[in-house]
Amino acid sequence: MLWLLTALLAPVLAPYAPDRIDLSSELAPPGAAHLLGAGENGIDVLTHVLYGARVSLLVSVFAVALSGLIGVTLGGIAGYAGGWVDEVLMRIVDVLLAFPGILLALFITSVLGPGLSNVIFALSFTGWTGYARLARGQVLTLREREYVQAARALGSGPGRILVHHLLPNAAGPLLVQATFALPGAILAEASLSFLGLGVPPGTPSWGALVDQGTQYLLVAPHVALFPGAALALTVLGFNLLGDALRDALDPRHTER
Numbered sequence: 712m713l714w715l716l717t718a719l720l721a722p723v724l725a726p727y728a729p730d731r732i733d734l735s736s737e738l739a740p741p742g743a744a745h746l747l748g749a750g751e752n753g754i755d756v757l758t759h760v761l762y763g764a765r766v767s768l769l770v771s772v773f774a775v776a777l778s779g780l781i782g783v784t785l786g787g788i789a790g791y792a793g794g795w796v797d798e799v800l801m802r803i804v805d806v807l808l809a810f811p812g813i814l815l816a817l818f819i820t821s822v823l824g825p826g827l828s829n830v831i832f833a834l835s836f837t838g839w840t841g842y843a844r845l846a847r848g849q850v851l852t853l854r855e856r857e858y859v860q861a862a863r864a865l866g867s868g869p870g871r872i873l874v875h876h877l878l879p880n881a882a883g884p885l886l887v888q889a890t891f892a893l894p895g896a897i898l899a900e901a902s903l904s905f906l907g908l909g910v911p912p913g914t915p916s917w918g919a920l921v922d923q924g925t926q927y928l929l930v931a932p933h934v935a936l937f938p939g940a941a942l943a944l945t946v947l948g949f950n951l952l953g954d955a956l957r958d959a960l961d962p963r964h965t966e967r
Contacts, residue, residue: 714945718764725758729915738931748933751923756934759943762915767945770827771896774834781844782834783885787873789843790850800848804840812837816899820908830909834896844886849881883960890953894946901942911928915944 717724724748729920733753741748747756766959789800807815819833854861854877876884903909904918912919917938 714948715768717761718768721761721765724867725755725757725761727758729758729762731755731758737932738927739851740931741933746802747937748931749932750920751927751933752945756920756937759782759896759920760917760938763920764919764941764945766827766910767897767917767942770830770834770900771893773831774838774896775892775928777831777835778838778892779842779885779889780837783846783878785839786843786846787850787881790847791854791869797847800843802839804843807837807840812850813899813902815951817906817908820903825911827910827914830841830900830903833903835898838892838896842888845884846881849884850877853877853880858921871881882962887953887957887960890949890956894949896899897942897945897949 731754733749733755736749737751737755737956739745739749744916745755745757748758750756750759785800815837816830816833819836820829823829823832839904850873859872859876861878862876867875888934901916901918901921902908905922907919907922909918912914920938921935921942924931924933924938
């Protein structure tokens, strides 16, 4: 919640505009003028950390939503249809899983160039496979249940059964998967920005700020320390949220 509020209220909380530079304060340590210090060209680190949260929020939410939409749709179709449809879709998933996701994302962004939409597309292209396999497994488990047979007997078609009966009952594990995918998307965006293949130059980003700070670790460690800490705490928070959701939605979980 703190991360979400920080991202939404960045224009209100930030002490300076994100494009402001102050050469006289370049690499200044934390102080009254710059609470978290200043970076290259005198940029305010606190301002870029706050606005970087907005970039991470935008990329992670859209990438996870698009990945989930594609993966759940294809996985649900594969699990319900079976046969050659299932074989074709799952072999495509196997081929994509044979490559490390970050390498595919690097290849896509290097071809398309830096940009928010390109980063979202690259992360979605590599991220839908996990949802597809999970949705397929859930549908295979649920498709022979009594309420599904009753829906067939009442004349419901495959599309209606899948949308109104199977996928809603598989929503719990898929929601947990999405919660765990959010920190992965945040780390992937930061990694791409760190390598210069994420957001366009000049856009506040935690990965880009860490990359800038690595050049000055011995003279101005705060430039990399604070965005790195924001990244670590955000990922930790989402992982803890995913654990809590998994325990809350697991019917076999018993309170200690």
